[in-house]
Amino acid sequence: MILKAIFIFLAFMLVLAMFGKWRFPGQARLAQAKCPKCLRYKIGKGPCQCEKPRK
Numbered sequence: 001m002i003l004k005a006i007f008i009f010l011a012f013m014l015v016l017a018m019f020g021k022w023r024f025p026g027q028a029r030l031a032q033a034k035c036p037k038c039l040r041y042k043i044g045k046g047p048c049q050c051e052k053p054r055k
Contacts, residue, residue: 033041035048042048
């Protein structure tokens, strides 16, 4: 009985992994929100922290 539950769980995890590999909505928008230099996410409309002049 326990072995059957383990196999069902593993099959469920496999199905979730296959769906996770697919593109989810908004992925392109998230990729555009990253800074091309430092690869950090930009917040707001201003320049990234790495592009601002240091004081």
